[in-house]
Amino acid sequence: MATEKLDPTTGRTTTGHEWNGIEELNTPVPRIVFFFLAVMALFAVGYWILMPAWPTGVSFTKGMLGIDQRAVVTQQVRDAAAERAAWTDRIGRTSLEATARDPELMRYVRETGRTLFLDNCSACHGTKGTGGPGFPNLAARAWLWGGTPETIVETITKGINSTNDDTRVSQMLAFGRDGVLTGEQIRSVAAFVRSLSGQALDDGEKAMLPAGRKLFADNCASCHGDTGRGKHEMGAPDLADSVWIYGGDRQSVFDTIYAGRQGHMPHWSDRLSPTDIRILALYVGTLGAAK
Amino acid sequence: MAEFFHRKVERTAIGFVLAIVAVSSIGGLIEIAPLFTIKETVEAAPDMRVYTPLELAGRNIYIREGCYACHSQMIRTLRDEVERYGPYSLAVESKYDHPMLWGSKRTGPDLARVGGKYSDVWHVAHLINPRDVVPESVMPKYAWLQRNRLRTDDIGLHLSAQRAVGVPYTDEMVANAGRDLRGQASPDSDDATGVRTRYGDATNVRAFDGDPQILTEMDALVAYLQVLGRLTEAAHPTRAAAAK
Numbered sequence: 001m002a003t004e005k006l007d008p009t010t011g012r013t014t015t016g017h018e019w020n021g022i023e024e025l026n027t028p029v030p031r032i033v034f035f036f037l038a039v040m041a042l043f044a045v046g047y048w049i050l051m052p053a054w055p056t057g058v059s060f061t062k063g064m065l066g067i068d069q070r071a072v073v074t075q076q077v078r079d080a081a082a083e084r085a086a087w088t089d090r091i092g093r094t095s096l097e098a099t100a101r102d103p104e105l106m107r108y109v110r111e112t113g114r115t116l117f118l119d120n121c122s123a124c125h126g127t128k129g130t131g132g133p134g135f136p137n138l139a140a141r142a143w144l145w146g147g148t149p150e151t152i153v154e155t156i157t158k159g160i161n162s163t164n165d166d167t168r169v170s171q172m173l174a175f176g177r178d179g180v181l182t183g184e185q186i187r188s189v190a191a192f193v194r195s196l197s198g199q200a201l202d203d204g205e206k207a208m209l210p211a212g213r214k215l216f217a218d219n220c221a222s223c224h225g226d227t228g229r230g231k232h233e234m235g236a237p238d239l240a241d242s243v244w245i246y247g248g249d250r251q252s253v254f255d256t257i258y259a260g261r262q263g264h265m266p267h268w269s270d271r272l273s274p275t276d277i278r279i280l281a282l283y284v285g286t287l288g289a290a291k
Numbered sequence: 292m293a294e295f296f297h298r299k300v301e302r303t304a305i306g307f308v309l310a311i312v313a314v315s316s317i318g319g320l321i322e323i324a325p326l327f328t329i330k331e332t333v334e335a336a337p338d339m340r341v342y343t344p345l346e347l348a349g350r351n352i353y354i355r356e357g358c359y360a361c362h363s364q365m366i367r368t369l370r371d372e373v374e375r376y377g378p379y380s381l382a383v384e385s386k387y388d389h390p391m392l393w394g395s396k397r398t399g400p401d402l403a404r405v406g407g408k409y410s411d412v413w414h415v416a417h418l419i420n421p422r423d424v425v426p427e428s429v430m431p432k433y434a435w436l437q438r439n440r441l442r443t444d445d446i447g448l449h450l451s452a453q454r455a456v457g458v459p460y461t462d463e464m465v466a467n468a469g470r471d472l473r474g475q476a477s478p479d480s481d482d483a484t485g486v487r488t489r490y491g492d493a494t495n496v497r498a499f500d501g502d503p504q505i506l507t508e509m510d511a512l513v514a515y516l517q518v519l520g521r522l523t524e525a526a527h528p529t530r531a532a533a534a535k
Binding site: 054055056057058059060069070072073076077080119120122123124126127132133134135163263264265266270271 | 321322325326328329330331368369370373374375377379407408409410411412413416417423424425426427527
C-alpha cells in the first residue's frame with residue numbers, strides 16, 4: 001500500500017494516519033479474534049437454520065428443530081407432573097383420613113405441602129402458619145370452619161367471603177356502628193367475652209358481667225353459641241379459648257363488637273389443582289400438631 | 292477507493308455518527324420491526340378488557356412509586372416460574388400496557404398473576420407496613436397511600452392519552468371516567484352501577500381500602516394489583532373454555 005511507512009524509532013509500520021506530525025503505529029487486530037469471529041458467524045448460520053430466527057413479513061422461520069419455548073415448558077411441567085403422579089394419584093384416590101395415617105404419603109405431603117404453603121398461603125398465615133393480626137393462626141388449631149381435612153379442602157377451594165359462587169360466607173355485624181348496642185352495652189359484652197377465656201378482669205368489668213351475660217345471650221349466642229365456644233357451620237370463632245384473630249385485650253374486643261368483622265380468604269379452585277388443595281389441607285393439618 | 296472512503300468518513304464527525312446509527316439499526320430493522328407485521332406475535336384474546344379509570348390511576352401510582360424496579364410482571368417460559376406463579380405471560384396480556392411494566396429485576400416476587408391471590412385487607416396491611424404481615428420482607432412502607440386522596444380531576448385526560456396510543460377507550464368511557472373512578476371503590480354509590488356496564492361483569496367493584504367514603508391512592512393501587520393477570524383468561528385455556 002502506498003501509505004506503508006516505517007516508524008524510525010520502533011521499526012514498525014504505521015497506518016499512515018497523521019495528526020500534527022504524529023503517526024499511528026499499525027497494530028493489527030490479533031488473528032485469533034478473526035478466527036473466533038468466523039466461528040461465531042458459522043455458528044449463527046447454523047443457529048438460523050435450526051432455531052426460530054428470521055421474520056418473513058407475516059410469519060417467521062420456525063427452524064428445523066421445531067423448538068418452541070412455550071411447548072418446551074408445557075412439556076416439562078407435564079413430565080414433572082407425570083413423575084409425581086406415582087404418589088399424587090395415590091393422594092387423589094385415597095381418602096384424606098387414610099392418607100393422613102399413611103406415613104409414606106405424609107412424607108410427600110410435608111415436603112410438597114410446605115412449598116405450596118410458602119408460595120400461596122404464607123403471605124397471610126405466616127411461613128409457619130402462625131398468622132397475624134386479622135389473619136388466623138393455623139398452627140393454633142382453633143378452626144373457624146372445622147379442622148377435618150375435608151372441611152379444610154372445602155375452605156381452600158371455595159374461600160371465605162371470596163368471589164367464588166359457593167364461597168363460605170361469614171360476617172359479624174357492626175353492633176355499635178349500626179346502633180344495635182350502646183357504648184355501655186358493648187363494654188359489658190366485651191367484659192363478659194373476656195371472662196369466657198378466663199382473662200383477669202378489673203372490678204369495673206366484673207360489675208358489668210351480669211348485664212354482659214344477658215346481652216351476649218340475646219345478641220351473640222346465635223353465632224358464637226350459648227357458651228361462646230363458636231360454631232363451625234357459621235365460621236364463628238371460639239371465644240372461650242386463648243386464640244384471638246383480632247386481639248383479646250379490652251380495646252380490641254370493643255372495636256370488634258363496635259365495627260364488626262369480616263375476614264376474607266380468596267378461593268383457590270382456579271389457581272391450584274384439586275390434588276394440590278388436598279396436599280395443602282393435609283399439610284395445614286400437620287401445622288402445630290407436634291405441640 | 293476504500294482507502295478514500297475511510298479517510299473521508301473518519302474525518303467527518305456528523306457523517307461518522309450517521310454512519311454508526313445506520314449500521315447499528317440494521318439489526319433492529321430486520322429483527323424487531325417485522326414483529327409488528329406478524330400476527331402470531333400478539334395472541335388473539337377477544338375477552339381482553341381495558342383498565343378501568345381506577346385501575347389506570349393505580350397503575351400510574353405503581354409507576355410513580357417505582358414498583359417495577361423490584362417487581363417484574365413477566366412469568367417466563369421456565370418450569371420453576373410456571374409452577375410457582377402460574378401460566379407464562381402472553382404478549383396479549385400487556386396489550387394495553389403503555390408503557391409495559393415487565394420489569395427486569397426481582398427483589399420481590401413477580402406480580403403478573405397476583406390479582407385475586409390475596410385479599411384487599413392483606414394488600415392494604417402489606418402496603419402500610421410489609422413487616423406486619425411478612426416479617427422477613429425488605430419492601431419499603433407505603434403508608435401514605437392510605438392518607439393521600441386520589442387525584443380525580445385529570446383521569447379523563449389519562450384515558451384520552453391511552454387512547455391516543457391505541458387503547459380502545461370509547462367516548463362514553465372517557466366522558467364517565469371521573470364517575471367510574473369514584474364508583475369502583477364505592478360499591479353502594481350511584482356511580483358504581485356504570486362501572487360494570489362499561490368494563491364487564493367481572494370487574495371488581497368494592498371498597499378496596501375498606502373505606503367506601505374516601506377515595507385514596509390505596510384504593511387505586513389495590514384495585515390495580517387485584518386485576519393483574521385477570522384482564523383476559525387467554526393464559527388459562529381450561530378456565531377460558533369453562534367460561535364459554
